[in-house]
Amino acid sequence: MSEIPADLRYASSHEWIRCDGGTAVVGITDHAQHELTDVVYVELPKVGRRAEKGGPVAVIESVKAASDIYAPVGGEILEINPAVTADPSLVNRSPYGEGWLFKIRPDDKSELESLLSASAYGAQIGQ
Numbered sequence: 001m002s003e004i005p006a007d008l009r010y011a012s013s014h015e016w017i018r019c020d021g022g023t024a025v026v027g028i029t030d031h032a033q034h035e036l037t038d039v040v041y042v043e044l045p046k047v048g049r050r051a052e053k054g055g056p057v058a059v060i061e062s063v064k065a066a067s068d069i070y071a072p073v074g075g076e077i078l079e080i081n082p083a084v085t086a087d088p089s090l091v092n093r094s095p096y097g098e099g100w101l102f103k104i105r106p107d108d109k110s111e112l113e114s115l116l117s118a119s120a121y122g123a124q125i126g127q
Contacts (some may be wrong), residue, residue: 001127002029002030002031002034002125002127003030003095003096004029004030004031004118004121004127005096005117005118006116006117006118007125008096009072009112009115009116009117010029010072010115010116010117010118010120011054011070011072011116012056012101012116012121012124013090014028014031014035015027015029015030015032015069015070015071015072015093016028016029016072016073016096016107016111017030017073017115019106019109021074021105022105022106023051023078023103023104023105024071024072024073024075024103024104024105024106024112025062025100025103026071026100026101026103026104027062027091027095027096027099027100027101028091028095028099029097030096030102031089031125032048032063032067032095033047033091033092035098036061036062036064036065036067036092037059037062037063037064037092038063038064038089038090038092038125039061039062039088039091039092040061040062040063040080040088040089041059041060041061041080041088041096042057042058042059042060042084042085042087042088042091042101042124043059043060043061044058044080044084044101045058045076045080046077046079046101047077047079047080048077049076049077050074050075050076051071051073051074051075051076051077051104052074052075053071053072053073053097053111054070055070055071055074056070056071057069057070057071057089057102058070058101058102060088060091063071064092066102067084069101070105071104071114072107072111072112072115073075073104073107073108073109073111073115074104074106074108074111075102075104075106076104076105076107077102077103078101078102078103078104079102079103079104080101080103081099081101081102083098084099084100084101102116113123
């Protein structure tokens with residue numbers, strides 16, 4: 001059973017987002033990291049890059065597969081998590097904590113409303 005924190009919003013492509021003022025933190029869900037298994041490489045976006053809602057912004061590679069990571073909202077990439085590039089297994093160990101991927105400044109906070117709640121995301125993954 002995957003962990004699905006109630007205070008986050010979720011993209012159907014398995015990213016989570018936590019909005020705090022004008023900045024939002026993004027990572028992949030516990031379910032996604034379980035599906036990928038052992039994460040061995042993370043390619044994060046460049047700071048300053050513009051991301052479109054639903055557009056690919058990063059890549060995560062595991063022993064099983066490579067997966068694109070999509071921006072849950074459009075905006076500017078403000079910061080990346082260097083700890084994840086140094087130790088990709090953080091994504092497996094702490095997907096909602098130390099394993100976050102990037103911070104983004106949303107262009108339109110109303111886009112957050114179109115994302116899934118914890119219960120809706122749980123229903124999508126069969127929980």
